[in-house]
Amino acid sequence: MQQRSRTGRPKRPLSCHDRALRLLASRPRSRRELETRLRSAGFDREIVAEELARLEEVGLLDDERFAREFAEHSLGRKLSGRRAVASSLAAKGVARPMIERALQDVEVDEDARADELARARASRLQGLAPEVAYRRLVSFLARRGYQGTVARRAAASALRPQTGAEGPSEA
Numbered sequence: 001m002q003q004r005s006r007t008g009r010p011k012r013p014l015s016c017h018d019r020a021l022r023l024l025a026s027r028p029r030s031r032r033e034l035e036t037r038l039r040s041a042g043f044d045r046e047i048v049a050e051e052l053a054r055l056e057e058v059g060l061l062d063d064e065r066f067a068r069e070f071a072e073h074s075l076g077r078k079l080s081g082r083r084a085v086a087s088s089l090a091a092k093g094v095a096r097p098m099i100e101r102a103l104q105d106v107e108v109d110e111d112a113r114a115d116e117l118a119r120a121r122a123s124r125l126q127g128l129a130p131e132v133a134y135r136r137l138v139s140f141l142a143r144r145g146y147q148g149t150v151a152r153r154a155a156a157s158a159l160r161p162q163t164g165a166e167g168p169s170e171a
Contacts, residue, residue, distance in 0.1 A: 032093020084145020118158035
């Protein structure tokens, strides 16, 4: 029995090309991500390889551009650390040299971004004991991909006004 759409007409399965274009229309993807999605949709390995080559040829699939745009977004807007961005790109199948170039192309001050993120997060930790707030904030920054020394310094700086370490708080 053939599946039918809401209008009652038989559904036509999407071609590999149409499926790939729909996936790319929703968000940029790496070659490996797209290959995995198309293969899991049931398309043959050779058909998928031909389609990926076709998309690369016309410029719709470009891991270098994908890595650069992903790094710019993650480092700039999401305030992620370089390690987290590199790990995410590697998980998406981007080659290590492309990841390194993408991270080099994006000029950002990791310390300033860690400070900004720590200050934003510290307000949520006000009711906690200073040691607990510090530990949670350092863990949060580490999960976001900041190195341990950067995370500890940013957490201490963000929590300093809360804990009264900036000066005596005599009333």
